[in-house]
Amino acid sequence: MRFSWPGSPRFTLDIKRFSVGNGERVLLLGPSGGGKSTLLSLLAGIVSPQKGRIDILGTDIGRVAGGARDRFRAEHFGIIFQMFNLLPYATVIDNVLLPLSFSERRRANVERGGTPADEACRLLERLGLPAGEIGGLRASSLSVGQQQRVAAARALIGRPEIVIADEPTSSLDRQRQKEFLELLFEETGAAGSTLIMVSHDERLAELFNRSVRLDEIAKIERSRA
């Protein structure tokens, strides 16, 4: 698989072969600017490789047309960013429910067990947030740590097969990092989701059942066009 960002300087990511099994918890390690986020964008189908294929749940996501790719992402992925995960103007509950507006399958998953709002509250409570108190607040009024947990709830709602996390703990202190990850593992486990997380922090490796250094699986080229 090969992918280059357009523009200059040219950044190219070249991966011969890399696979993750269903339900695995994988940590991708690499320095900042080392192509980790690019890899996640490729996995989530936000960008497509120029060469090669990316097989996700039996679908070659690089060959799927733009609109269908967005739908595929909505159906199967939960994504957590490093920070600024939430729409600041929307309420906490609305932020958690956001993916359900774009995915029928995840909405159906949720509605099997109750109303979407109830499920959102349940997830928030499970992640240690007092849903009754903060559910109606605007997302921008929460602390960074709380926002990350809301983002996790959003990624998990409707049980997507794959959860992708891009340095979700880098803005948290050491103690809270561990807490957050334990909650995340618990919930992805309960949902049966695969978790792929990227980080530059090698100390997190002990918490995962598999960790991979990006430079072991990928060749990265930088050139000035």
Place this chain on the structure above:
Amino acid sequence: MIVIRLALQSLRARWLTALLSVLAIAFSVMLLLGVEKVRTGARQSFADTISGTDLIVGARSGGVQLLLYSVFRIGNATNNMTWQSYKQIAELPDVAWSVPMSLGDSHQGFRVLGTTPEFFTHYSYRGDQQLSFAAGAAFSDVFDAVLGADVAAQLGYEIADSIVIGHGLGSVSFLDHGDKPFKVTGILEKTGTPVDRTVLVGLGAIEAIHVDWQRGAPVPGQNVSAADVRAMDLTPDSITAMLVGLKSRLAIFRVQRAVNEYAAEPLSAILPGAALQELWGLVGVAETALAAVSAMVVVTALIGMVTMILTTLNERRREMAILRSVGASPRTVLGLLATEAGMLTLAGVIAGTGFLYAAIAFLRPWIDRAYGLNLPLSVPTWWELTTLCGIVIAGFLAGLVPAFLAYRRSLADGMTVRV
């Protein structure tokens, strides 16, 4: 659906800037519609200056000129028409009524019109509205005068006041008819027509004040007292113009031809409606300019709104990346921003229209009284509705500019935005 809710929530978070954008659009829409209302109102008021009169007859001249001096009291008659001609035309079989008009003197800048009491019953405006008296009654004595509403208001006259008519048309008269003062017997209601700015006296009065004058100046040594004048025959030799009403409108062109071909002297007969149209064509350039200016104000307001959205775009890159990550297509992102612009414009248009109609509803009587402008509180016209729809569509399309920028960025950024 989700797009509209998100756009609304996003706008609520930025309510102050959003409100200002809406207000800017609202005021521009108000201006645009207001200009249009005033334009049609002014045109209507203008066309309503005189109605019920089928023909205006005066010395031979262009239609607009005859209209200007006989109805609007602007400029001078090139010539008079003889009393003889007046009598003959008045007695044509098709003529139902006729009112003579004699102009040429003034009172402190207001024109004096010599006419007969029939003027008050036959001159109508704005459809079939007739002149009515705010106070007093029509003139009956030779030296009685009736004042238009503006004359009375500006000069502070009341019933039974005494006024002196100046000779000629200047606001400061060097020669006046001081020996024969007039008594105010009536003050007319405001009409919004040139009658408001006119002093009306009997036809005989014009004759009476000039009885001892020759060639525009008093004859020395010859002074006929007001009392003596009453005893004299005050039938004029000539008048300035006449208003003619016909028994049937079908006869208009027949009578017009008869007047135009009148052998004894060169006369013109004009249709007031046609002459008003012609005159409005001359004045109408200004209304086009006004409409153009207000259209530009709307464009400015829309540009302001797009600027507002553009400035927020950078801080909202993150928002776009989040939406993309939960599965929103770039098209949804595009739709979000365009919808935002569309909603702002729609709110502005609705608010502006509301403001304008409220303003008209409240100020209508006052505007009518102060400017003689009748602004009808009517349902929006087809023109207004299509224009308003056009503005909303324009706002939506203008919103596509920042939307397209955001779309391009969200394609290029992927999830790798750093804020």
